Amino acid sequence: MDGLTINEASETTGWSSRMLRYIEREGLIAPRRSPSGYRLYGAEELQRLRTLRELLSEHDLSLGDVGFARRLNDDRGLHDAVESWLEAAPSRPADVPVSDWLRFEQEKHERLLAKASEQLTTTT
Amino acid sequence: MDGLTINEASETTGWSSRMLRYIEREGLIAPRRSPSGYRLYGAEELQRLRTLRELLSEHDLSLGDVGFARRLNDDRGLHDAVESWLEAAPSRPADVPVSDWLRFEQEKHERLLAKASEQLTTTT
């Protein structure tokens, strides 16, 4: 029997058995099965389970995020569609120079100040 | 005034003004602002808003998914981290040949059948 059962894997990885099944359903880590259907986690899966925990906490990701990244890797069509949409234009469009953007906040501030002093002086 | 205000953009894109603000907060489409802070949507943004709708429905994605894809594009460190985790091992490890995997269900089925007939014949 070369492989840990789900509860053994749970102990060495820190993931609850419930979460191990959940992770599998998300398509992230699917251990092989014994002839009777028991999950058998090998050294490789155990390592990946540990690094998965780090990946999530260090970059503030959800399991769904990683699952989506996997979809992007597996499905070229999806990857290209998303990629082309993203590249179609940056979130701050090219025709809006950074200077304008940065100036926005400042102008707003100035206007508010101007308005304020106006109202202080020209009390209608 | 070259640009539609949020409600005008809402009418031509189908997104509610509420969602346009939400989409902006997700980092997907940030229109430039008038000096007083009004959002001004240009032709490019309007087009992207329409294609965004298609992207989501055709590939069954969420706004969060696209936002995450954007993070992957913008943050090389994140991209590499996720990528290396994914490449570390396929969800169906190499040491589990497809044939084994496929055979699993069948064997399970056979075992169940065998068990059933056993119990029918050797009634304890």
Next chain:
DNA sequence: CAAACCTTGACACAGTCGTGGTAAGGTTTG
């Protein structure tokens, strides 16, 4: 065969997502 595992499926529950609405307050323009 009984104890101690494993499996899938279902109920539960707090938290976040996607959406709408409302409130309090600037902006624009007749």
Next chain:
DNA sequence: CAAACCTTACCACGACTGTGTCAAGGTTTG
């Protein structure tokens, strides 16, 4: 200045996430 916009911030609410627990039933092994 009043109507009709816009802004941000908050409450609401169903649906999905992440997680636990329990139930009904197979597997393994002393």
